[in-house]
Amino acid sequence: MGDLADLTRPAGDDDAVAGVPARLVAAPASTEEASAVLAAAAAAGLAVVVRGGGSKLDWGMPPERLDLILDTRRLAGVVEHAAGDLITVVRAGTPTDDLDLPGQQLALDRPVPGATVGGTVAVNTSGPRRVLYGTARDLLIGMTVVRPDGRVAHAGGKVVKNVAGYDLAKLFTGSYGTLGLITECAFRLHPRPAATAVVCAPAPDPAAAGRLAAAVRDAQVVPSAVEVDAPPGGPVEVAALVEGSVDGVAERAAVLHKVLGDQARDGVPEWWGTLPWRTGQVGIKLTAPLSRVPALLTEARATGAAVTVRGSAGAGVLYAGLPADPPGDVATVVERLRAAAVRAEGHVVVLTAPPAVRQLVDLWGPVGGLALMRRVKDQFDPEHRFAPGRFVGGI
């Protein structure tokens, strides 16, 4: 076990998580170094938060305690790209924008600029193309993690088809750094399409937008994405993406034009693939079964607040953004949206909000299986040192 002083540096003014200052920062360059750091941190009983690009560090609740920030940005680079096997192994601290895989792609959208691969996995962010490719959980085929006690564990492997052992990669995906540190991820890849086309069309109201989205899904064009954008007060817009060969995409785009009506036009709308909030605003994730997406859009409008709702009508995953003031109004909007989502068998999670709003709202809402989740946390992190309090139910 190494000495913490040799493995860390004192934290600077920028080394805080959602306003909570850290004492130390470690930036290991390998899984082995990370293991040594975390073993030392375990011996000293330190509270740890993992930080990649820092783009989503304020998502979830602030940590109840914080001693050490584990910075992953030196854990970077592509370990392997086996093009013939359509797989890659990537270190967690690699910025998603740096992934260069000739002829192929990791089909994972990047709604948050500046994110690392590990951060994208840890928070399970997704974008428009999840309709066709799924999310990080679906693309992961293997993972290396360091447990809170410093032990290194692998799950899965480097082949796409593999059912040996528990799928720990899925458990770590979306765990917000509360189970341990992700150091390497193996993904299945997809060929880069020769051509893409986006066709979009306005809809007078959420119900009409829902009908357009349903018509696109019904058309057998195999869309990679079906997006919707509903700014407060303005018209709703629906947009669909197809990817494939040059000729095939042209024909499928023509079908989309037919389905989306006379006002359909070609081109990527400026809102495509972006989250509908700015720094300092409130960001919310809403999910629902596909047929209930219009109901969520309608409810957002009915609140009368300046809420923009945007996201995947093809997957049932939407995002809402609104101003943070006054916090009481935000809390009312969250309650109304959550009630509508629960009626639709979906969920509302407040991803990010200023402290004044966090004090008034439950970020996570009802969570199924919470007792089991606590037991999982107790097994992996019995001392509750990893991002304590950040996750559901105070995990």
Next chain:
Amino acid sequence: MIDVLAGRLRAVLGAERVLSDRQQLRTYECDGLAHYKVIPALVAFPHTAEECAAVVRACVAANVPFVARGSGTGLSGGALPHADGVLVVTSQMREIRDVSPADERAVVEPGVINLHVTRAATPHGYYYAPDPSSQQICSIGGNVAENSGGAHCLKYGFTAHHVTGARVVTPDGDLVRLGGRAPDAPGYDLLGAFVGAEGTLGIAVEVTLKLVRLPESVRTLLAAFASTDQAGAAVSAIIAAGVVPAAVEMMDALAIEAAEAAVACGYPAGAGAVLIVELDGPAAEVSAQFDEVRTLCRDNGAFEIRVAADDAERALFWKGRKSAFAAVGRISSDYIVQDGVIPRTALPEVLRRIGTLAGDHGIRVANVFHAGDGNLHPLVLFDAEVPGEAERAEEVSGAIIDLCIEYGGSITGEHGVGMDKSRYMPRMFTADDLDTMQLVRCAFDPAGLSNPGKVFPTPRLCGEVPGRHRGAHPLQEAGIAEVF
């Protein structure tokens, strides 16, 4: 002891749905991997989620292990009974509760047959994508336990990618909903851990499945090559061209011979290997890619290419492939079905080494595989009447798994670890890897009653009852004890 439990179960289910007669129990002594046989102490047939939970609670109260079983088609002994335990058969829970094309979801009970989901969805223009070869008889509950694949998972993924929710009976006997109709439920992805856990984390009593829109066009070709090397090169060329077929299946000469003997599928004579390539999707994409695939097969030495003119001919192409396991019974009295995975690009090398292994041991190996994703199904042929042959076949079968590990692959691509392969787990994973996986087991099933003895070669002691402490035990903290 077991009589008391039997009485409790009869009180819950009625006398006719609890078996304790040894002759009747014998019917359930094995699953699809028939050379492992264990007669369970009791067999129970719940009809509802609540009944299933009550059965599990009764087992927990009596400290008796339980094993869930669907249709019993598994090929790794995952549903092999426990001699002192209760076999919980879910095959009578077979209601399709909902088919919703508007939500692209179906909600089914665990005993529903895989193919029946597609049959129920097809009139609406949808289907259920995972298609294990046993899809006419295997159940969704079993598919969830084993994370079943199939020929089309190259493009569409496995069961885990098509399950969005499940109501499960936990090993404590609680009913819990994981996930649901909507995606991305908040919290840990327990559903992701549950699917493929082979019944060690509880029993699924209701499953919400993703439905996929039927493709506009499906085209299938059968290409005959002189050798598996040529066929493998054709597959590499197809992948390199950026084509992701719905399925790419390969059979070698011995597998073809067996299929011909069994189902007279009429594959081209003299072929050292055949490929079945299926493309699906929008017509405009499929027709262009199909021409490309045909050219690539020819460029890599295909001496005959047949294109399925209609569904009947497509079914004939598939008949030879899907019957291959059973078909080898025509050319060999006994055989072992192996399931391993290698990186697809290692295929020619691994096949040569399998050939050498077989030759050295005087054993024949027929090869059938999902060539697109490197999932091998070598069929190791032997005659149990010949002294020593069964042992040599076992050796070859085990050595093939070692090859898969050596080439960075997996000991199982779709059949699961079950009882059969738990001994290989330490070759693929480190002690810490296995220990970490078992943390999940300890969270769900600290008493180790849910399908014990499967997946892991040695159980982990789970220590204290979870959730009742914070912080490590003093002995653990002092480094004196790991578990206690």
